[in-house]
Amino acid sequence: MANFRRFRPDDLNKFSKCNLDPLTETYELGFYMQYYAKWPALFQVAEDQHGNIIGYIMGKLESSPDAFRFSEHYLPWHAHITAVTVAPEARRLGIGRLLTEKLEEAADAADAWFVDLFVRVSNTRAINFYKSMGYSVYRVVKDYYGEHATDPTKSSEDAYDMRKPMKRDVKREHVREDGEKHEVQPTDVW
Ligand SMILES: CC(C)(COP(=O)(O)OP(=O)(O)OC[C@H]1O[C@@H](n2cnc3c(N)ncnc32)[C@H](O)[C@@H]1OP(=O)(O)O)[C@@H](O)C(=O)NCCC(=O)NCCS
Numbered sequence: 689m690a691n692f693r694r695f696r697p698d699d700l701n702k703f704s705k706c707n708l709d710p711l712t713e714t715y716e717l718g719f720y721m722q723y724y725a726k727w728p729a730l731f732q733v734a735e736d737q738h739g740n741i742i743g744y745i746m747g748k749l750e751s752s753p754d755a756f757r758f759s760e761h762y763l764p765w766h767a768h769i770t771a772v773t774v775a776p777e778a779r780r781l782g783i784g785r786l787l788t789e790k791l792e793e794a795a796d797a798a799d800a801w802f803v804d805l806f807v808r809v810s811n812t813r814a815i816n817f818y819k820s821m822g823y824s825v826y827r828v829v830k831d832y833y834g835e836h837a838t839d840p841t842k843s844s845e846d847a848y849d850m851r852k853p854m855k856r857d858v859k860r861e862h863v864r865e866d867g868e869k870h871e872v873q874p875t876d877v878w
Contacts, residue, residue, distance in 0.1 A: 690742060690783055692790065695724055695731040702741040705775035711811060712773040723748060723770065729794035730767060734774075734783050743774040745787040749798050752878050761876045764862070767795035767854075769805035788821055796855050802862045803854060806847040808833055815848065823850040825867035832874050849877070 700720060707714045723731050723746050730747035747770055752763045769791060774784045795803050806829065807814050825848045832847035848867075853860050864870065 690734040690736060690778070690781075692732060692734050692786060694728055695720075695733050695744065695746070697721065697724060699733055699735075699741050699744075702735070702739060703744070705740050705742055705777075706744060706773045709773060709776060711808075711814070713771065720746070727794075729797070730791050732787050732790045734778075734787060736778070740775075742778040743772075743783040743787055745772040745784075745791050746770045747791050747794075747803075749795070749800060756878065761872065761878075763804075763878070764801050765799070766862075767791065767798065767800045767803045769803060772805075784817055785821060792852070792854065799856055800854050801857050802851045804849060804851045806832060806849055809846045809848055815850075818850050818852075821852065823852040824863055824865075825849070826851040826862075826864055827867055827870040827872050829872055829874055829877055832877070834874075 700717060706712055727748050730745075730749065732745050733741050734743035736742050748768050749765070750763075750768060751765045752759070752761070756762050769788070772784060772787060792803055803823075804826065805818070805823070807818065809828070827849045829847040829849055831844035833845040835842040835844065851863050853863050857863075
Protein backbone atom coordinates (compact mmCIF):
# COMPACT_ATOMS: atom_id res chain seq x y z
CA MET A 689 0.00 0.00 0.00
CA ALA A 690 1.35 3.41 -0.91
CA ASN A 691 0.37 6.72 0.62
CA PHE A 692 0.17 9.71 -1.73
CA ARG A 693 0.83 13.25 -0.51
CA ARG A 694 2.66 16.47 -1.32
CA PHE A 695 6.47 16.53 -1.05
CA ARG A 696 8.04 17.72 2.24
CA PRO A 697 11.70 18.81 2.53
CA ASP A 698 12.66 15.85 4.77
CA ASP A 699 11.65 13.51 1.90
CA LEU A 700 14.99 14.38 0.28
CA ASN A 701 16.63 11.96 2.75
CA LYS A 702 14.36 9.16 1.56
CA PHE A 703 14.76 9.37 -2.23
CA SER A 704 17.41 6.64 -2.64
CA LYS A 705 15.00 3.86 -3.71
CA CYS A 706 14.09 6.07 -6.68
CA ASN A 707 17.28 7.95 -7.40
CA LEU A 708 19.59 4.93 -7.71
CA ASP A 709 17.82 4.34 -11.03
CA PRO A 710 20.12 5.41 -13.92
CA LEU A 711 17.28 7.16 -15.78
CA THR A 712 16.43 9.27 -12.72
CA GLU A 713 18.47 12.43 -12.54
CA THR A 714 19.71 13.63 -9.13
CA TYR A 715 19.76 17.40 -8.78
CA GLU A 716 21.28 19.78 -6.27
CA LEU A 717 19.19 20.27 -3.12
CA GLY A 718 18.29 23.85 -4.02
CA PHE A 719 16.66 22.67 -7.23
CA TYR A 720 14.15 20.47 -5.33
CA MET A 721 13.51 23.25 -2.83
CA GLN A 722 12.73 25.71 -5.60
CA TYR A 723 9.99 23.40 -6.91
CA TYR A 724 8.67 22.87 -3.38
CA ALA A 725 8.53 26.62 -2.73
CA LYS A 726 7.04 27.65 -6.08
CA TRP A 727 4.82 24.77 -7.20
CA PRO A 728 4.01 22.60 -4.13
CA ALA A 729 0.87 21.13 -5.73
CA LEU A 730 3.00 19.79 -8.61
CA PHE A 731 5.48 18.02 -6.33
CA GLN A 732 3.86 14.79 -5.15
CA VAL A 733 5.31 11.67 -3.55
CA ALA A 734 4.27 8.08 -2.87
CA GLU A 735 5.62 6.53 0.34
CA ASP A 736 5.60 2.93 1.53
CA GLN A 737 4.60 1.70 5.00
CA HIS A 738 8.15 2.34 6.29
CA GLY A 739 8.19 5.97 5.15
CA ASN A 740 10.47 5.33 2.15
CA ILE A 741 9.72 7.39 -0.92
CA ILE A 742 8.93 4.89 -3.67
CA GLY A 743 7.87 7.41 -6.30
CA TYR A 744 7.65 11.10 -6.94
CA ILE A 745 6.72 13.62 -9.59
CA MET A 746 8.08 17.14 -9.76
CA GLY A 747 6.70 19.81 -12.07
CA LYS A 748 6.36 23.52 -12.73
CA LEU A 749 4.00 26.03 -14.36
CA GLU A 750 5.37 28.42 -16.94
CA SER A 751 5.13 30.05 -20.35
CA SER A 752 7.88 31.24 -22.72
CA PRO A 753 9.26 34.74 -22.01
CA ASP A 754 7.13 37.53 -23.51
CA ALA A 755 9.92 38.53 -25.89
CA PHE A 756 9.25 35.28 -27.79
CA ARG A 757 5.48 35.78 -28.05
CA PHE A 758 5.57 35.90 -31.86
CA SER A 759 7.98 32.99 -32.29
CA GLU A 760 6.66 29.75 -33.78
CA HIS A 761 8.23 28.03 -30.75
CA TYR A 762 6.43 30.15 -28.15
CA LEU A 763 4.92 28.04 -25.36
CA PRO A 764 1.72 29.33 -23.76
CA TRP A 765 0.86 28.78 -20.08
CA HIS A 766 1.40 25.10 -19.33
CA ALA A 767 2.67 22.62 -16.76
CA HIS A 768 5.96 20.83 -17.29
CA ILE A 769 6.97 17.47 -15.78
CA THR A 770 10.60 17.89 -14.75
CA ALA A 771 10.93 14.43 -13.16
CA VAL A 772 8.78 11.38 -12.56
CA THR A 773 10.19 8.19 -11.14
CA VAL A 774 9.02 5.04 -9.39
CA ALA A 775 11.38 2.69 -7.47
CA PRO A 776 12.10 -0.46 -9.55
CA GLU A 777 10.41 -2.79 -7.02
CA ALA A 778 7.20 -0.72 -7.10
CA ARG A 779 6.73 -0.41 -10.87
CA ARG A 780 3.67 -1.51 -12.87
CA LEU A 781 1.42 -1.01 -9.85
CA GLY A 782 -0.15 2.21 -11.08
CA ILE A 783 1.97 4.52 -8.88
CA GLY A 784 3.40 6.52 -11.81
CA ARG A 785 -0.10 6.94 -13.23
CA LEU A 786 -1.54 8.21 -9.93
CA LEU A 787 1.32 10.67 -9.43
CA THR A 788 0.88 12.01 -12.97
CA GLU A 789 -2.89 12.33 -12.50
CA LYS A 790 -2.24 14.44 -9.39
CA LEU A 791 0.03 16.77 -11.33
CA GLU A 792 -2.58 17.00 -14.12
CA GLU A 793 -5.25 17.96 -11.54
CA ALA A 794 -2.99 20.79 -10.38
CA ALA A 795 -2.37 21.81 -14.01
CA ASP A 796 -6.12 21.99 -14.67
CA ALA A 797 -6.64 23.95 -11.45
CA ALA A 798 -4.05 26.47 -12.70
CA ASP A 799 -5.80 26.68 -16.10
CA ALA A 800 -2.83 25.29 -18.04
CA TRP A 801 -3.29 24.58 -21.75
CA PHE A 802 -1.30 21.34 -21.61
CA VAL A 803 1.26 19.30 -19.68
CA ASP A 804 4.56 18.60 -21.42
CA LEU A 805 7.84 16.78 -20.76
CA PHE A 806 11.07 15.66 -22.43
CA VAL A 807 12.03 12.01 -22.68
CA ARG A 808 14.96 10.21 -24.30
CA VAL A 809 13.88 8.59 -27.59
CA SER A 810 15.48 5.34 -26.30
CA ASN A 811 13.39 5.32 -23.09
CA THR A 812 10.63 3.16 -24.54
CA ARG A 813 9.30 2.22 -21.10
CA ALA A 814 8.60 5.85 -20.22
CA ILE A 815 7.29 6.62 -23.73
CA ASN A 816 4.82 3.73 -23.44
CA PHE A 817 3.87 4.96 -19.99
CA TYR A 818 3.16 8.49 -21.23
CA LYS A 819 1.27 7.24 -24.30
CA SER A 820 -0.92 5.07 -22.06
CA MET A 821 -1.85 8.28 -20.23
CA GLY A 822 -2.83 10.21 -23.37
CA TYR A 823 0.45 11.99 -24.13
CA SER A 824 1.71 12.23 -27.72
CA VAL A 825 4.87 13.46 -29.41
CA TYR A 826 4.69 17.18 -30.20
CA ARG A 827 8.22 17.63 -31.59
CA VAL A 828 11.68 16.05 -31.64
CA VAL A 829 14.45 18.07 -30.00
CA LYS A 830 17.69 17.10 -31.76
CA ASP A 831 20.69 16.27 -29.51
CA TYR A 832 18.83 17.49 -26.44
CA TYR A 833 20.76 15.12 -24.19
CA GLY A 834 24.31 16.26 -24.93
CA GLU A 835 26.48 13.98 -22.80
CA HIS A 836 29.12 14.08 -25.59
CA ALA A 837 30.00 17.63 -24.47
CA THR A 838 31.48 16.34 -21.20
CA ASP A 839 32.34 12.75 -22.19
CA PRO A 840 33.66 12.25 -25.77
CA THR A 841 33.02 8.47 -25.58
CA LYS A 842 29.30 9.17 -25.39
CA SER A 843 27.03 10.33 -28.17
CA SER A 844 24.17 12.78 -27.92
CA GLU A 845 20.55 11.70 -27.92
CA ASP A 846 17.34 13.29 -29.21
CA ALA A 847 14.37 14.00 -26.95
CA TYR A 848 10.70 13.62 -27.64
CA ASP A 849 8.82 16.65 -26.38
CA MET A 850 5.51 15.01 -25.42
CA ARG A 851 2.23 16.72 -24.51
CA LYS A 852 -1.22 16.07 -23.21
CA PRO A 853 -3.93 18.73 -23.64
CA MET A 854 -5.67 19.87 -20.47
CA LYS A 855 -9.37 20.78 -20.07
CA ARG A 856 -8.73 24.35 -21.26
CA ASP A 857 -7.66 23.07 -24.72
CA VAL A 858 -11.15 22.03 -25.76
CA LYS A 859 -10.25 22.10 -29.47
CA ARG A 860 -6.95 20.23 -28.97
CA GLU A 861 -5.07 23.14 -30.57
CA HIS A 862 -1.85 22.42 -28.70
CA VAL A 863 -1.22 18.84 -29.81
CA ARG A 864 -0.20 17.30 -33.15
CA GLU A 865 -0.89 14.03 -34.93
CA ASP A 866 2.51 14.02 -36.69
CA GLY A 867 4.84 15.37 -33.98
CA GLU A 868 7.64 12.91 -34.87
CA LYS A 869 8.09 14.85 -38.15
CA HIS A 870 8.67 18.20 -36.42
CA GLU A 871 12.37 18.53 -35.57
CA VAL A 872 13.75 21.50 -33.64
CA GLN A 873 17.14 22.44 -32.18
CA PRO A 874 17.78 22.71 -28.40
CA THR A 875 18.14 26.49 -28.90
CA ASP A 876 14.45 26.62 -29.97
CA VAL A 877 13.37 25.24 -26.57
CA TRP A 878 13.03 27.66 -23.67
C1 LIG B 1 8.13 5.43 -16.35
C2 LIG B 1 7.76 5.05 -14.89
C3 LIG B 1 7.68 6.34 -14.06
C4 LIG B 1 6.40 4.34 -14.91
O1 LIG B 1 5.97 4.16 -13.55
P1 LIG B 1 5.01 2.94 -13.12
O2 LIG B 1 4.49 3.22 -11.74
O3 LIG B 1 5.72 1.65 -13.33
O4 LIG B 1 3.83 3.04 -14.20
P2 LIG B 1 2.31 2.53 -13.99
O5 LIG B 1 2.30 1.25 -13.21
O6 LIG B 1 1.50 3.64 -13.46
O7 LIG B 1 1.92 2.21 -15.51
C5 LIG B 1 0.82 2.81 -16.17
C6 LIG B 1 0.79 2.29 -17.58
O8 LIG B 1 1.96 2.73 -18.29
C7 LIG B 1 2.37 1.70 -19.22
N1 LIG B 1 3.68 1.17 -18.81
C8 LIG B 1 4.33 1.40 -17.64
N2 LIG B 1 5.52 0.74 -17.64
C9 LIG B 1 5.60 0.09 -18.81
C10 LIG B 1 6.57 -0.80 -19.37
N3 LIG B 1 7.70 -1.13 -18.71
N4 LIG B 1 6.34 -1.30 -20.61
C11 LIG B 1 5.21 -0.98 -21.28
N5 LIG B 1 4.23 -0.17 -20.79
C12 LIG B 1 4.43 0.36 -19.58
C13 LIG B 1 1.33 0.60 -19.12
O9 LIG B 1 0.30 0.90 -20.05
C14 LIG B 1 0.82 0.79 -17.69
O10 LIG B 1 -0.49 0.26 -17.48
P3 LIG B 1 -0.65 -1.33 -17.14
O11 LIG B 1 0.37 -1.67 -16.09
O12 LIG B 1 -2.08 -1.41 -16.66
O13 LIG B 1 -0.39 -2.04 -18.43
C15 LIG B 1 8.82 4.07 -14.28
O14 LIG B 1 9.04 3.01 -15.19
C16 LIG B 1 10.17 4.71 -13.97
O15 LIG B 1 10.38 5.24 -12.89
N6 LIG B 1 11.13 4.66 -14.92
C17 LIG B 1 12.50 5.21 -14.67
C18 LIG B 1 12.51 6.72 -14.63
C19 LIG B 1 12.04 7.32 -15.94
O16 LIG B 1 12.34 6.85 -17.03
N7 LIG B 1 11.25 8.42 -15.82
C20 LIG B 1 10.75 9.15 -16.97
C21 LIG B 1 11.80 10.10 -17.43
S1 LIG B 1 11.15 11.17 -18.72
